[in-house]
Amino acid sequence: xxxxxxxxxxxxxxxxxxxxxxxSQNMNHExxxxxxxxxxxxxxxxxYSMNVEVTDKGDVPEGYKVSRKExxxxxxxxxxxxxxQTSLYFCASRRTGAGNTIYFGEGSWLTVV
Amino acid sequence: xxxxxxxxxxxxxxxxxxxxxxxxxxNSAFQYFMWYRQYSRKGxxxxxxxxxxxxxxxxxxxxxxxxxxxxxSLFIRDSQPSDSATYLCAMSLNLYNQGGKLIFGQGTELSxxx
Numbered sequence: 001x002x003x004x005x006x007x008x009x010x011x012x013x014x015x016x017x018x019x020x021x022x023x024s025q026n027m028n029h030e031x032x033x034x035x036x037x038x039x040x041x042x043x044x045x046x047x048y049s050m051n052v053e054v055t056d057k058g059d060v061p062e063g064y065k066v067s068r069k070e071x072x073x074x075x076x077x078x079x080x081x082x083x084x085q086t087s088l089y090f091c092a093s094r095r096t097g098a099g100n101t102i103y104f105g106e107g108s109w110l111t112v113v
Numbered sequence: 114x115x116x117x118x119x120x121x122x123x124x125x126x127x128x129x130x131x132x133x134x135x136x137x138x139x140n141s142a143f144q145y146f147m148w149y150r151q152y153s154r155k156g157x158x159x160x161x162x163x164x165x166x167x168x169x170x171x172x173x174x175x176x177x178x179x180x181x182x183x184x185x186s187l188f189i190r191d192s193q194p195s196d197s198a199t200y201l202c203a204m205s206l207n208l209y210n211q212g213g214k215l216i217f218g219q220g221t222e223l224s225x226x227x
């Protein structure tokens with residue numbers, strides 16, 4: 001089954017404790033990205049990657065890092081989480097040349113206290 | 114002013130009704146238009162995808178794009194309780210600007226009552 005898998009799905013952590021949200025897709029997609037979803041603000045792009053070792057900032061990259069060492073994986077790293085990073089996070093992927101049909105994972109609920 | 118405006122609702126309709134969901138946008142350069150459905154605690158699921166103007170139909174769903182008015186619509190015919198979800202419109206400039214970044218509306222919460 002074609003899917004984008006995120007882990008963890010739910011996490012409560014404390015300010016300053018580094019964490020990583022993993023994302024893996026099994027569709028051999030070149031493009032992957034991270035979005036966050038907040039009430040009243042909708043979904044906003046954090047980072048994106050057009051292929052292995054090619055990453056770039058989206059609209060709200062502050063406080064986040066990413067890496068793309070393998071085509072299937074695109075982890076989101078919060079080096080020093082703060083309460084304003086409490087949000088619902090989605091990983092997404094798309095095949096190059098497939099228009100703009102982007103597929104999303106199930107989401108990761110992150111609470112920073 | 115947001116680039117994409119969408120009435121958050123909630124919208125409540127009886128089963129079998131025709132539902133009309135709409136978004137307006139300000140950037141005339143948008144070329145790709147999408148509708149996503151999001152169930153509670155789930156990821157957005159792509160429903161309809163349209164490039165440039167025109168209509169597209171898929172089963173009970175019809176998407177319309179009117180670029181002259183900067184207005185897109187999603188119609189759901191014979192609505193079912195299983196259609197109860199949040200509907201997100203999304204659009205993008207092209208496939209290259211920030212990797213084809215999607216700009217989303219806030220989403221409209223729809224409830225279809227049996």
